[in-house]
Each structure stands twice: as C-alpha cells, then as structure tokens.
Amino acid sequence: MTEPGASDGPVPAVQLAGIAKRFPGVVANHDVDVEIWPGTVHALVGENGAGKSTLMKILYGVQKPDEGMITVDGGAVTFSSPGDAIACGIGMVFQHFQLADNLTVLENVVLGAERRHGIGAGARREIMRISQVYGFDLDADELVETLGVGERQRVEILKVLYRGARIIILDEPTAVLVPQEVDALFANLRELKREGHTLVFISHKLDEVLAIADEITVLRRGTTVATVPPADVTPHDLAELMVGAELPSPSRGDSTVTDRTVLEVRGLRVEGPSGRVLLDDVDLVIRAGEVLGIAGVEGNGQTELVEAVIGMRPAAAGSVALGGTDVTRWGTRERRAAGVGYIPEDRQRHGLLLGFPLWENRMLGHQTRPPSANGVWLDPAGARADAARIVESYDVRTPGVDTSARSLSGGNQQKFIVGREMSGDPMLLVAAHPTRGVDVGAQAAIWDHIREARRRGLAVLLVSADLDELIGLSDTIRVVLRGRLGDEFDPQDVQPQQLGSAMTGAAADTRG
C-alpha cells in the first residue's frame, strides 16, 4: 500500500479512505476504502442499494461525506460542489444523459463551460481535436436530437473531457447500449486509458466489468468488501462477493404446491415505446402454494414481466389469466382488487407515498376494499387500525402510524409494504426483490412471512437478484435472458454456478 502523498513511488489518482455517509435512519456508506490508480479502468460493482451511487456523488462533490478523506493525486481535497470536483479534474458521465436535444453538439458541450475556449472557433477546434484524438467521430454542428444513443454518450464523454477531466466516472454507461455500441464504447474507453486518463466504471453487468476493468472493487451494504484483479475472479465469485455469504440462508421446507392454477401466462409479448421487444413468447404457470422464482441479470425483462402481470404494461400479444379468468385487458386496479399483492422493485417510486403518513400508505393499492374503504368512502379508522396491526406483526420500527413513510428506514419501509401486500389474503403475490436493501433480521422475517403465506396457498411470482433467496424460497426457478424465459431449474439440486451461466447466456457452452 502506498501512503498518500508519499514522495516515492506512484500515488493513486483517487483515494477514498474511511468514507462514511449517513442519512437519517440509513447508513448509505461506511468504511469505504478505494484506491484508484492513474491510467486504469477501475470498476465499482454492487447490487442496487449497495451504496455505489452515494459514493460516486461524494466523489463528484454532490454530497459531502460525514467521515473519511478523499485524496486526488496524493493531495487531500474537500468538495462542496461538482464545480470543485471538476476543478480537480474529475468528471462524471451520468446514466441519464444531460443533453439538450434542440442544441448542436457544440452548443451542448460549451454550455456552462463558455470560459474555457469561448463559444466560437476556439471551442469548435477543441471539440474537433478531442473527437479526433479519441475516435469519437462527432460532428460539432449536428443537432443532438438526430444522434443515436451511442453518439449521445460520446457527446457526454466529450463534455467531460472538454472541461479538462482526467478522472472520469461512468455511471452504468452500458445500461442504455446495445452490444455493438458497448464494444464501441469499450474501444473509446481503452483509447482514453491509453492517453493516461483514469476511468471509474460503475456497473452490475459482471461480464462487461471483467472485460474492461483493470481492478474491481465490490461494494456490499454500503461498504467495500474486496478489491480484486479481474484475472483472478469468475463472474460467480463476483456475484458471491456482491450478495455476500453472511446472509441467513432461506430454507423452503416441504413442498406445498397444489394442482390449482392461480396465474397462467401464455405467449406474452411486451414492447417498448419504440416497438422494441422487451419480453417475448413468455409462458408460465404458478399454482396455489407455489413460489416461482425468476433469476436473471437485471435488464433482461424481469421488470417488464412483473409490470405486465400487475397490469401496468399492456401485453402486445398473449394472455394473462388469474384463477382461470382472462385478465389480459384488465387494469391494475381490477387485478389488485381480484387478489394480487404487489411488492414493487422500487419501493419509493412505486410502493409508497413518501409524504403521506403510514396509515394513508396502508390504503395505497388497496383503496377499493375494507379496511381502507367502504364503498366510495375512505375508512380512516379502519386503515389506522390495520396499519397499526402491520406495524405490530411485521415489526416495523416506527413511533406510530402518523409518521410519514419518508421518515422510516428502507428496511422498515419494505416491511410495511410486505405487510400491506400480504393483508386481505391475496391469491397471488408478485414480489420483485422483496428483501433488497433490508437488514439481515428483516430479511429473515420477510422470508418467513412469504413461506407462511405459501403454506396457506398463496402463489408467488418472485423476482430476485439474490440467488440464495431464489434457491431458498422457490419451488421452481426459471431464468430470464434477453426477454425470454428459459428452462426450469429445480432449486433442490441446482448450483448457483449453473444459474449464473444460464443468466449470462453461457448455458449452452457449459452444458454442451
């Protein structure tokens, strides 16, 4: 290990030491230690909620750490705004592009950095120079709205370089790209590396990380758990580091699967806004008392599957039947009223009204029936009493049901949602990452509740990134890859490696 600021030997381009960041009720980061060496691609991997984005906001000056030290090129720095970070040569390429469609490449790049090279010929020269050096192939006068996704991303990188960045953070840069564009991006990144730039690459796509990174740091539950060279690890090793081995393993118990079909999906096809096929030819059946686990690398169609089953996304083709009734044309409200519980992937965006008290959140998604409502009128007393019941029996840590949902920690928000969605005896529970971001104790409790409901005949569609959770809870596991559902696995005798290969599409190679 090199001492920061030591005169002999190389110093890290960026060193984060003992970084901690707390939000009320939540510890987003603690004891984070990362050394990023100049001229390398350093990947940061971790599950959603592992603290990657908070850490990057700290490094980019958006958030201030509560503890710890940041050094850039051996010198300690404090950032109070992204401006400070930019001044230190740190730039960030956001996942969601920050470009004005109706302006040209030149105007977008110059916007906010007018002082560097003016807005005229000087700026154009500099942009063309950067574009040429790194093979960006961009025309300064083209309107951004006419550019494709890959080109827009290059504009974003150009913006950062134009501002003099030597250390570039890329937040999930491949999430929006198709494979060919990923290859092109990686070629650009290698070019940047060759020119001496330092790249921080955030991702949860393990094969990509292994392909591009010189070093990989794994974050789990807000802290760094390991830094490894890609040559020494397999995707499975990485996945294990990300998910962690300290988790209590869920155990399924005896099978409770009946022969009564609850959910039947036939030939389901879901298309994106531009007609892109997100999910195709999906067939699945879940019976009462059965948990069907869906494994897959994020972004392969599991979100779309969940939203199609719950009625938030229309089916372009195929059918969805609930308890023998065709509900393909039903809206979300009808489906929920028919007895579908929904634990959404993004609890803050889809599961809660953050500014509302817990008792009003008890009504959310259950507006149509007791105890939330009688006919067209709300039943505040009923909702309060039932919210109190959930708080009690699901161990939601809160001073009371008048507390706003926002004030609870993530784990307690999740326990409340699980409790709410389990009430009223649903026949189907659609659970997306039900224990993501909750602490170990809450996780075990949520698993117990799901198992208990399954014993009583609940059918569960379980989407999870946590393989232990899938293996431990599911009666059947299926893998989703590029919008299609693959083979069934029996969790009794499946190895995480097998699932891992099926998830990355390497199944044919390993089995054949």
Place this chain on the structure above:
Amino acid sequence: MSLARRVLLGATAPVLAFAVAALVTTVVIVGAGASPGEFWQVLLSAPEARYYVSIVNSAAVLYLSGLAAAIGFRMNLFNIGVEGQYRVATFAGAVFAGWAVLPGPLNTVAAILVAMAAGAAWAGIAALLRVTRGVSEVISTIMLNAIALSLVAYLLQKVGSREGQTYVTDAIPRSAWVPSIPLIPGEISQVYGLALLALVAGVGFSVLLRRSRFGFDLRATGESESAAVASGVDVKRMVVWAMLLSGALAGLIGMPELFGASHAYGSTIQTGIGFTGIAVALLGRNNAWGIAFAAMVFAYLNQQASPLSIEADISTEIIAVTQGVVVLSVVIVYEVVRRYRVRLEQTEVARALRQQRKEQGVAA
C-alpha cells in the same frame, strides 16, 4: 412529534411568512419613495362597516376561484384556465337564466348547473388534449383563456342586446334572483345570497379530498404519479375528472354576482378573478381552510387599496405588489418549514428506534 411542538411548528410558518412579507413590502414602499408608516396605518386600520360586506362578497368569489385552481394543484395539474372557464360558464348561465324556460328558483338552480357544465366542458377540452395528445394543460388552458374571451364577446353580440356602447344578455327574471343576506342591519349593500355557494363548495372540497376514494386517488397522484399508477389509479381518467371538477367549480365563480347584483352578463363582469384564484390557492396551500383564509386576506387587501390612494397618496398598485409578496413568502417559508419538519421527524424516528433497541438490549 409532540402535539405542542406540532402546533407550534404549524403556527410558525404563517407568522414567519407574513413577517417576511411585511418586511419586503416595507422595503418596496421605501424604495418607491412613499411613507411606510402611512401605508401600514391605512392598511391596518379597520375598514368602515359597510366595506365588510364587499370584503365578504369578494372573499366568497375568490374562495370559489381558489378552490377551482386548488383541485387541480392537488394532483399537480395546473389549470391556468379558471378565468376562461369562469367567463364561458357565467355567460352560459346568464343566457340560460335569461331565457326563463323554467319558473322561479328552478330557473336559478338549472342555470347554475348549466354554468357548471359549461365551465367543466371548457376545461374538458384541455383535459382531452392532455390525455389524447399529451398537450400540457398549462399551455392549452392559457390559450383557451384567450379563445374564451373572444368567443364570449362574439356570442354576446349575437344573443345580447345593445346597451350604450356595449352588449348585455337578456336580464334574468326577478323570480330567479337570489335575495341578499343582510349581514349588517341598515346597510344598503348586502352579502350575495349565493355567497353561500362558497361554503357549500368548501365543505364539498374538503370531504371529497379527505374522505373519498376519489380524493385519495387524486392526492396520491399528486404526491407520486408512479406510486399511484402501481396502486391501480388510472391517471388519464383522474386528469379528466380533476379538470372537469375544476372547471365546474370555476363555473360557480360568477354566480353570486350574476344572481345577486348584475342579473345579466355584460361588460361589468369582473375580470381577473380566475388568475387571482391561482394566487389564493397557492397562499392557502391548496386546503379548504387555508384557501378561505387566503381569500379573506386578498379581499381585505383589495378593499384597502382605495383608501390608500386617497388617504396616503400611495398608488393602489402597491396592493398587487403586496399580494404577490405575500404569496411568494408563503410559498418559500412553507417549503423551508416543511423541510425542517421532515428532518425533525427523521431524527425523531431515529431516536425512537435507538431507544427501542436499547430497551431490547436491556431486556435481552
């Protein structure tokens, strides 16, 4: 949060907001070269008894206008077209009542319903554009305001009769007039009978939002559209309904004066109430009590404008500045207090949890 603390925090915001507003207004007056002492003396001196009546009348109308704007605001729907809806609705109501197809009070009731329907229909155009073509309701309602003014002026020439330089609709028969309420005995000017509509609308607004499923869906959509969708709310339908309700409420704005004083639609119609309603709704934080308070503040300030120029020789426009400053400071101060409250609540939750954990630790 303890009750005392909650009440204290609740009171802090308005007091602080008005203090800030007073300060800024004073600075503006000094900047304009007038005497702040005289300004405050006139502004804060009690109006004569007969002016109370016009304050109440004006407050009732502003209250209806505020409610109309607020119902959209509660779901982040910005109906800037209350003014146009109010004009179209009042015109339609006046024409219908003038035809006198129904006898007496029945005519009144029917005309009010016609006005509400006309307001709702005018707002409905914006709602349809929004849900079918994705047109921002801000843009469409502003444009519909302009169209409403021209349309009404055109129709008025068609169906109305010439009176001097202007046109008016046929007078409403006496049997359909709504008697005034003698608030102050012996005074000639009296409170419009239909000012009571404001009361009814206020109660209705409150019950609808707080007690009905529809109100919950509306508030949920305003708080988080994505969560509302996941809970099964059909947002497009909510947009249409909220817009129709907003327009129907806008349709009530002109009724107190139409049936209490003017008895016809003509050039004497009050302009700008629809826009003031937006400020009233903002000041009232979109809730029934707040809007009532805001409507009274605005009505009071409007009333004090005329003595200001007479007694203190200060331009009446300063009242508009004061109203604007009040709205701005309320919006800003409430947001600051809200953030403070959220932080306070979060630390309190954290403390309660630590406490629990400690107790459990002791027990174990």
